Amino acid sequence: MPSPARSPRPSRTPLFAAAGVAVAAITLGLVSWQATAPDDRSRDTSAEAPAASAHAGPRTDVAPELLALARRDGADKLATGRADAPVVLIEYSDFRCGYCGKFARDTEPELVKKYVEDGTLRIEWRNFPIFGAESEAAAKAAWAAGRQDRFAAFHRAAYADGAKEAGFAGARLMELAREAGVPDLERFKRDMAGEEAAAALKKDQDEGYRIGVSSTPSFLVNGRPIAGAQPIDAFRAAIAAAKTEATKTEAAAGR
Numbered sequence: 520m521p522s523p524a525r526s527p528r529p530s531r532t533p534l535f536a537a538a539g540v541a542v543a544a545i546t547l548g549l550v551s552w553q554a555t556a557p558d559d560r561s562r563d564t565s566a567e568a569p570a571a572s573a574h575a576g577p578r579t580d581v582a583p584e585l586l587a588l589a590r591r592d593g594a595d596k597l598a599t600g601r602a603d604a605p606v607v608l609i610e611y612s613d614f615r616c617g618y619c620g621k622f623a624r625d626t627e628p629e630l631v632k633k634y635v636e637d638g639t640l641r642i643e644w645r646n647f648p649i650f651g652a653e654s655e656a657a658a659k660a661a662w663a664a665g666r667q668d669r670f671a672a673f674h675r676a677a678y679a680d681g682a683k684e685a686g687f688a689g690a691r692l693m694e695l696a697r698e699a700g701v702p703d704l705e706r707f708k709r710d711m712a713g714e715e716a717a718a719a720l721k722k723d724q725d726e727g728y729r730i731g732v733s734s735t736p737s738f739l740v741n742g743r744p745i746a747g748a749q750p751i752d753a754f755r756a757a758i759a760a761a762k763t764e765a766t767k768t769e770a771a772a773g774r
Contacts, residue, residue: 585730586742590643596665599631600641605765606758608640609739611647611727614657614677614687616735618748623678626751634758644670645723647735655720656711657687662719663710664701672699741765 589607592598608630612619627642634640646661648654657677664673676682676698685691692711693704701707710716727737738745738754741761745753 581742583742585739585744588726588730588739588742589641591641595643596668597644597646597662597670598641599671600635601638602641604635604638604641605769606634606640606741606761607643607739608754608758609643609645611645611723611732611735611737613648613650613654613735614661615648615650615654615683617683619736620678620683621748622736623674624680626754629751630754630758633755639762640758644674645727646720647723647727647732647737648720649735653687656689656692658720658723659711659716660687660692660696660707662716663707664696664699666710667701667703667707669696669699669701673701675699 588609590598591602591607593602610622612622614620630640630642635642644661646658648658661670661673661677664670673695676695677687682695687695693708696704696707734746736748740754740757741764743757743761745757
């Protein structure tokens with residue numbers, strides 16, 4: 520499969536300067552992504568990743584800048600779980616990515632059932648389209664569905680078996696919106712084509728590029744990177760470790 524096309528990467532130097540990010544911290548983030556990446560390090564995610572390496576397990580050198588990427592915004596329409604959950608999983612994904620779909624169908628529902636429902640985990644979505652124009656269109660459509668509280672339903676429809684093969688052209692996106700139960704389709708079309716959708720997409724993309732995301736799906740679990748379609752046990756271990764550390768941090772702070 521040819522390497523996916525993606526939008527031009529924004530210049531990193533201005534972003535670093537504006538955010539006041541230390542070079543050492545960003546270097547840690549870049550190295551961490553590589554440490555957890557599959558053996559095939561290309562951005563083509565058509566092959567399943569091997570089991571997570573030891574680098575994906577508990578660490579004590581999480582960059583504060585990566586931990587701080589959790590938005591914890593109670594009004595975030597593309598997130599699920601309590602804003603004050605001890606563990607935040609950030610997912611950088613593309614609707615045309617086959618193994619993003621695998622995660623959405625096979626792994627995420629189990630994480631929601633086990634960890635989101637009991638208040639342990641919050642999942643925050645980041646649109647990170649790298650497979651061209653239809654990827655970007657689907658990302659904006661998902662954001663637009665979220666404006667009407669139908670992001671989760673759109674996400675399920677767009678990642679259902681066979682959805683990727685049907686493509687994400689304009690008519691297909693409207694079909695997915697209907698399937699997701701978006702109530703106002705005219706508003707959906709306006710929102711999808713509007714400046715706010717483009718700005719929201721750029722915000723997510725800039726964030727991913729800044730920290731060195733180069734493939735989908737990629738994840739942060741309380742700042743610890745996991746790259747690729749890892750087995751569910753890798754996520755269970757990362758969540759358990761992050762919860763333990765968060766509990767210790769709160770206890771040390773006297774909360």
